[in-house]
Amino acid sequence: xxxxxxPPHDGVQRYLNDRKPELSQKSLYNYRIxxxxxxxxxxxxxxxxxxxxxxxLIAQFKDYRLEQVATITARNDMRVIKNxxxxxxxxxxxxxxxxxLVRIPKTTEQDEICDxxxxxxEADAILEFxxxxxxxxxxxxxxxxxxxxxxxxxxxxxxxxDDIDSTGPTVQIRHRPDxxxxxxxxxxxxRNVFVTEETMEVIQDFIEHQxxxxxxxxxRKPLIAxxxxxxxxxxxxxxxxxxxxxxxxxxxxxxxxxxxxxxxxNTWDGASKCEGSVSPHALRRGYVTAARNAGQPxxxxxxxxxxxxxxxxxxxxxxxxxxxANRRQDHLRDI
Numbered sequence: 267x268x269x270x271x272x273p274p275h276d277g278v279q280r281y282l283n284d285r286k287p288e289l290s291q292k293s294l295y296n297y298r299i300x301x302x303x304x305x306x307x308x309x310x311x312x313x314x315x316x317x318x319x320x321x322x323l324i325a326q327f328k329d330y331r332l333e334q335v336a337t338i339t340a341r342n343d344m345r346v347i348k349n350x351x352x353x354x355x356x357x358x359x360x361x362x363x364x365x366x367l368v369r370i371p372k373t374t375e376q377d378e379i380c381d382x383x384x385x386x387x388e389a390d391a392i393l394e395f396x397x398x399x400x401x402x403x404x405x406x407x408x409x410x411x412x413x414x415x416x417x418x419x420x421x422x423x424x425x426x427x428d429d430i431d432s433t434g435p436t437v438q439i440r441h442r443p444d445x446x447x448x449x450x451x452x453x454x455x456x457r458n459v460f461v462t463e464e465t466m467e468v469i470q471d472f473i474e475h476q477x478x479x480x481x482x483x484x485x486r487k488p489l490i491a492x493x494x495x496x497x498x499x500x501x502x503x504x505x506x507x508x509x510x511x512x513x514x515x516x517x518x519x520x521x522x523x524x525x526x527x528x529x530x531x532n533t534w535d536g537a538s539k540c541e542g543s544v545s546p547h548a549l550r551r552g553y554v555t556a557a558r559n560a561g562q563p564x565x566x567x568x569x570x571x572x573x574x575x576x577x578x579x580x581x582x583x584x585x586x587x588x589x590x591a592n593r594r595q596d597h598l599r600d601i
Contacts, residue, residue, distance in 0.1 A: 327347070
């Protein structure tokens, strides 16, 4: 059967519509980024219709991604592209068998491990600065909760005002997919997380004095709110990138000798370009490492952050050899 004239972005939209019922919101968001990047690349290559694609062009896109991102990211992108091409075959937008020509980059175990994490010393300095200069602000509460609980962004976003129990004191993380805030592990990710009285006091001051009196589209009262409703993932990410820039909390000194007044990273949209800023997930890794170094048992830490011991060891515990030896020392016996 003759392939149809379907432009790349049209094919992408049909693919996303097809996958939407079976993917979580987070997965659909990630898929959308990957396939839109591919469609944009096709446009840059003057590819008008998907039927013009062949194995060589897709290999060129793979090489392009490998130049732009880490191998693990390129691998994930190409897995989505392979699935997209399989869909395109089913609607006769490309020739049959093209998906078999999509090559997935191979990765090593080390490629799958991200070493980006915030140290306890850095977290203490950032929270001290925020507590002094931006007390109980959105940024202060976001950084405080991510660091003190080790939660994912999805766990932070799902919090409503009613999920804050000052008598605990706890924050109650719940899976609410029908009202826009699913957790990564569904109901298995639900938990109550203890926080200190000091942390709870900051949260309560934020609710009373700084939080906008607003509801989201489901008539819920989000804890991390804007004037328009629940804060988006990107808003939380930008707060973290901005707060973790070294010059933001160390008196304006840049470790790379850049001038803050002219640095492209010294903006709301550009903060992620700073070599010293980190993503929200780096706080999760930092919390796990700091908790383990402080002697908190692995199973307690894992349950608190909703993580298996295997994943904790492989991806999140960034303690060095000496720190891990120190943890074992109190449990050793001379035999």
